[in-house]
Amino acid sequence: MTRQTGADDTWTNPLRDARDKRLPRIAGPSGLVLFGVTGDLARKKLMPAIYDLANRGLLPPGFALVGFARRDWEDQDFAEVVHDAVREHSRTPFRQEVWDRLAEGLRFVQGTFDDDESFDRLAACVAELDAERGTNGNHAFYLSIPPSAFPTVCKQLSRSGLADDDGDVWRRVVIEKPFGHDLRSARELNGIVNDVFPEDAVFRIDHYLGKETVQNLLALRFANELFEPIWNAHHVDHVQITMAEDIGVGGRAGYYDGIGAARDVIQNHLLQLLALTAMEEPVSFSPHDLREEKIKVLSATSLAEPIDETTARGQYAAGWQGSTEVKGLQQEEGFPPDSVTETYAAITCEVNTRRWAGVPFYLRTGKRLGRRVTEIAVVFKRAPHLPFDQTMTEELGQNALVVRVQPDEGVTLRFGSKVPGSGMEVRDVTMDFGYGTAFTEASPEAYERLLLDVLLGEPSLFPTNTEVELSWRILDPVIEKWHREGSPDSYAAGTWGPPSADALLERTGRSWRRP
Incomplete structure (x- = not known):
């Protein structure tokens, strides 16, 4: 060598x-x-x-x-x-x-x-x-x-x-992760680490950024003329970014109690996915240029107001996960019976740029939900005019492009199509791309890619201290408000979160996707 x-x-x-x-x-x-x-x-x-x-x-x-x-x-x-x-x-x-x-x-x-x-x-x-x-x-x-x-x-x-x-x-x-528990602690920790290692020698692991489908989001946007012209507020109604898990937090009380879903997942994983979804095209895919565009997006991102109506939190209670009866968080070993740690968190973000002005970004994560799935769903506006009778399009929804991060990695495009027959009836159909069927080579695990990048000195997939601090700036207000308000709403294990989460979208005439 x-x-x-x-x-x-x-x-x-x-x-x-x-x-x-x-x-x-x-x-x-x-x-x-x-x-x-x-x-x-x-x-x-x-x-x-x-x-x-x-x-x-x-x-x-x-x-x-x-x-x-x-x-x-x-x-x-x-x-x-x-x-x-x-x-x-x-x-x-x-x-x-x-x-x-x-x-x-x-x-x-x-x-x-x-x-x-x-x-x-x-x-x-x-x-x-x-x-x-x-x-x-x-x-x-x-x-x-x-x-x-x-x-x-x-x-x-x-x-x-x-x-x-x-x-x-x-x-x-x-x-x-977690890199700090709020903006102040993140800044203190950044100072301690940077006193020993220069910033270009610090690699903050976010394993989601090592997943093939997350990286494929950049290829999907910038290697295809098909999507980028409609990737903006003129055509996109809203974006949903979901990380749902069907497991609980049993055995992790020492880490999870007092941390909660927002700090554990939204501050790092989901805000990084938001940045990659909303960023402008970088000059190149060098680490510097890619990070600069993510920083611009996070700098322009804020919580939608009022927080009471644009966020939701919950804690799973006893219920059924498939055919198995499971405990609620407060019955899990190591958690106090009066724990107020949230296991479900949903927030609404606004990206205050010309491209995204007026488009809400809904971020949600939770434990003991209906199934394990992580996805980015770009939901498009309805067609301004439909030259069909109402009965012809009764089941027609909104077009959506869904990037499945895990499991069954791939991309799904939902659109309306005519049902075979002599009449004109339009229903939603999907076109599906799956990594497992399109490529013969298996995707490497995220940690393989990230560990190799560390040894190569390739920092593109690692958040900088600026990105970490901007993410805490976005999230801190809602965490502080939840801390003052006490207990989160309850939801049964195996469901899709508390009623307040559904109300969050219903106020705007929207609804959560059921992956």
Whole structure:
């Protein structure tokens, strides 16, 4: 491998033709230090994603993975944990030769976040890997830990010299959400992190932005003349962005109680999807240009007023999830019987630009809803004139373009069509594109794409501190109001949220889609 000079600081293989954009991106010499190796995220997502990248030939032969935790483990104990996670959760088939090569670079350092000696041992381990594995001083530090521990770990990385970047090597930090709990705390945390790592070395993970269908939204808009001319307030009636889950929050009380659905999902995932849906065409798809357009949208976005009528929140009660009877939140282990944490949140946003003036963006998320689905639905205005009798179009709805993020990734277009027969009867039909049927190659998991981007130094899919702070600016007023008002509305598990959520749209003559 040789280093390609330039602003993007990537690595190139001299045996490959750099002009061929179809070739896979392969990470250069590097290693990853993983804090929080005993958590579910590491076991179910991160470790399998690392193996899948290795299995696809996208990691360098000398790649190193270092685990850091309090457990009394040796390197071989950590290797066994990674092996079991890979066998159980990896997307690609298990191949012994790939595993053997990956296992050679596995190391474990026992320690605690507040112990100087632990980080000194970690620094020594990283230096050994540079010499033994050829990682060349390039390391990313993945903080799969509670946000309260970020300041301590960042300061330890600085004190031990692990965050030092002398220009010939790179050091990066990867941070999981939530990034703060309001605008003030996000600014404080940004300051702490940026005191140690420059902003271009900070990668804030939003795994939704790594999903193929989210990225396909940009291709759908900007690679096709068909949609962009009508992607504006002249033709769009409203936009619905939904992330619904059919699971509860049992076992997650330590994280979820007091956080709630708005902070957990709307502040990051859904506002990022709004930005990608509403942004103007970037000058290029470089990280800088893409981020600039998202920042413009978020800067122009605000909550619709009055908040009492344009937002809704709820908390799931006992009910039925399919054929299974399930508990309400207040009966879940770890939650107090008087918890006021919302498990459903819906807000109305306005994007105050010429393109979107007057078009409401409805964002909703919830636990224990009817089914698991994430989608972006662009609902168009009705035709200004229908030359049909009322009986001919009784069932005709509004045209809609729906981007399905998960599951069954794809795009659906709903429009009116004549029913076969001698009469003129028009009904809604759909045209459907599915990734699973249109392409023979399976889509990689989001964490595969994002981890590879970290190692490549490709920040396009990672929100900047400005985006994080703008998102909190949008959301803070409704969270503060809900905090003052006390308990959220109740809704039965397995339904689609509280009655106040339906009323939110009914006031404007609209209704929620039933995915």
